[in-house]
Amino acid sequence: MEFLDILYEIDSQLGETDVDAMKFLCKDILQAKKKLEQVDSGRELFDLLMNSDLLKEDDDFLLAELLYLIGQHSLLKKLNTNKETVKEHLPHYGKISHYRQILFEISENITTKDQDEIIFLLKLSKKIKRKASFLELLNYMEKVEMISEDNINTLEKVLTKVSPDLLRITTTYKTLQAQCNHNTNAMSTTGPAVPECETEDLQKPQFSIQVSHMEKPCDGSNTESLGVIVQEVHSEGEGKENYNANIESQVGDLSLNDDEPAPDTSSKIYGMNRKHRGYCLLISNSIFAKSSPRKGTEADVAELTYVFEWLGFEVVTFLDRTANDMKRHLSDVSKRDHSDRDCFVCCIMTHGESGTVMGTDNEILSISEIITYFVAKNCQTLSEKPKIFFIQACQGKPPQSANPIEKDAAATDKKYVPSIPDDADLLIGMSTVDGHCSFRHVREGTWYIQALCANLVDLVPRGEDVLSILTKVNHDVSQKAAPLYYGKQMPHPNFTLRKKIVFPNPGRPYKPNRQMVTMI
Structure with missing residues (x-):
């Protein structure tokens, strides 16, 4: 594929907030400030970067860095x-400043309420327009010299x-700045504290990079860039990070059919750019x-x-419904x-048996009947769009338990063979096999x-697709064990997806309102 075609495809998957974010990150490396302010799309930004010799077919690391950040x-x-590869090479090839x-x-962690405060x-109430983003606020603060590097x-x-x-x-940033200033002063008077890294000593990346554009750490060492540090702020531990790195390699095991997925499937993503995300x-x-209550639901x-x-x-909730009510x-x-x-x-949480x-x-x-309501022939406005079902219900008979851990099942003599409708764009996440x-x-x-x-x-904020996320869910649930019966549970995703499902980053921290949830 031609380089410009690749840039075009990338631009088609970028939203307005993505472009604004990349513009902000490029402020220090582009001389054409006024042209940068006028950029309205990824294509325009890519043109500006190419005209400034910052983005080339054989040197695309800056774009990789921006997408990563x-x-x-x-x-x-x-x-x-x-x-993982971009993260590894950021300390040596990164162009975006720590500042x-x-x-x-x-800006990614500031809520609307925080911004108003x-x-x-x-x-600045009279200086900043009412619906300005936090990046626009930061731009203004830089313009009037409230903040600087x-x-x-x-x-x-x-x-x-x-x-x-x-x-x-900010503490991490100031620590790195102090270290940079100290090492710069030391080098100016006594020479480098450690030998400069030679170009050939650096591990060659898996993609093309012009070494002449390499940005070394300020002290000449292999100090990790702040971009890597900031990306790890939200991580709860090294084990979790290492596991996430392997998620995508496992997705193929979840295929509904025995056939291997097409090689180019992973490079395609369902569009998420309409006026509304959808109903849940x-x-x-x-x-x-006739069955025990499902306490904890x-x-x-x-x-x-x-x-x-x-x-x-837009979440629509129904509680305690008969089978006919559910159908309606x-x-x-x-x-x-x-x-x-x-x-x-669609999320359904109830008692269940095999396939029901x-x-x-x-x-x-039956689960197949539930799904059939939303296949293309019965719901044309969802045609070629992803339809996701999460079913929390037992699919077999469990032993009884007086333990705080219970089983989502009810006695029944009927046996059903689970089946998935022969239709595209479906993802069914079963809580168990x-x-x-x-x-x-x-x-x-x-x-x-x-x-x-x-x-x-x-x-989701890390850009993982839904199948990768469900693989991580499988891992987490499989590590649990019921205390009394030492029972194990393994969720089971099935799908007929043609592309990846990637929910856009909400752009704000997850801060649930723990007040009463409205039910119907």
């Missing part, structure tokens, strides 16, 4: 690289009052006519609501107009749903 990791494949990176990282504290004291003062947890980012339908049954409903609203979905709600939602929506999500879920009247509904039970804590919710929510919050 803004969290568009899935697009790195178009440059024949990945986030620019920390400002961007802070900062504008108030800085007395050598002075971020004003920003630190307001963060101390508004969001003190973000001071860890939640159905949760707790009280049953309210925790799942709450967490799913918080997470999918954070991801931009599914039919009603399928008949809605989804034209201006990117996708559809159960209404509160203990009548069953057929013939086995799934576990639910009576206060904390189900293992599967809680792991799903936690990993969506953790991995």
Whole structure:
């Protein structure tokens, strides 16, 4: 594929906020400041970078660096690289300054409420337009010299009052700056403290880079760039980071069919650029006519609501419905107009048996029937769009338990063979494999749903696709064991997807409103 075609494809997957972020990160390396301000698309930015000799067919690392820093990791494949490789070479080849990176990282973690408070504290209400982004606020602060590469004291003062947890980012930056200044002074008087790295000593990247553009650490050593440090701020541990690095290599094992996926499938992504993200339908049954109550399901409903609203979905919730009620709600939602929506999500939490879920009247509904409501022939406005189903229910008979860990199952003599409709663009996330039970804590919710929510919050901002996230969910759930019966659970995704599903980064921290969730 021609280089310009690759740039065109990358631009088609970038949103307005992505372009604004890259423009901000490029402020220090582009001389044409006025032209940069007028950039409205990725293509225009790429043209500007190429005209400035910063982006070439045989030197595309700057673009890889930008995509890495803004969290568009899935697009790195178009440059024949990945986030691990970019991270490894940032200390040697990175062009974006530490200063620019920390400002961007802070902007990614500032809420609208935080921003309003900062504008108030800085007395900028009349200077900043009402719906300005935090990056626009930072641009203004630089313009009037409130902040600069050598002075971020004003920003630190307001963060101390508004969001003190973000001071860890500025502290790391100031520590590196002090180290740079110290080493620069030492080299100017006594020569380098350590030998300069020779070009041939550096590991050759897997993609083309002009070595003449290499930016070495300020002290001549292999000091890790702040970009790498900032990217790791949200990581809970090295083991977790190492596991995430291997997620994508495991996705192929989840295929619904035995056939290997087409080689180019991973390079395609479903569009997520319509007016609305989509509906998220939640159905949760707790009280049953002939079965034990599903204590703890309210925790799942709450967490799913918080997470999918954070991801931009319109959440519609129904509690304690009979099988016929469930059919009616599914039919009603399928008949809605989804034209201006990117996708559809359905989460059903109830008792179940092989291939089925159960209404509160203990009548069953097959999973294949649930899905059929939303296939292309029955819901044309969802045609060629991803349709995602998460089913939290046992798929086999479990032993009884007086333990806080319970099983999502009810007694039934009927046996169903699970089947998936022969239709494209489906993803069905089952909480367990057929013939086995799934576990639910009576206060904390189900293992599967809680792991799903936690990993969506953790991995969506990193640019991971949904199948990769479900692989991580499999890993997390498989590590759990029910205390009394030492039972194990393994979730089971099935899919007929043609592309990857990558939810856009919400652009704000996950801060759920722990008030009452509205139910229907």
